[in-house]
Amino acid sequence: MHTVMVMGGGFALLVVFLLAGRFMGDGSALALATAAKWFIPAWFVGAGINMAVGVIKAGYSVAEELPIFLLIFAVPAVVAGLLWWKFGR
Numbered sequence: 001m002h003t004v005m006v007m008g009g010g011f012a013l014l015v016v017f018l019l020a021g022r023f024m025g026d027g028s029a030l031a032l033a034t035a036a037k038w039f040i041p042a043w044f045v046g047a048g049i050n051m052a053v054g055v056i057k058a059g060y061s062v063a064e065e066l067p068i069f070l071l072i073f074a075v076p077a078v079v080a081g082l083l084w085w086k087f088g089r
Helices: 002-024 029-056 062-087
Strands: none
Touching: 002 029, 002 062, 029 062
């Protein structure tokens, strides 16, 4: 359940980035593509923090947390990548 909630947080952060790109940019599709592009490294850091908490606080090993980290990072990042590809043309 925690994994789904963290991924939901990733999608919420993606929406925040897209809204910021729309309102801070010129509102064009290119601004949305740029926002999606900037989301990916920010989400990598966020997912990494979640992994660190799992290792440090929950006592999991890095080997146990790594597949969860990849899932948590990849799902919202792939959606952002698709948006970047679609709007970046």
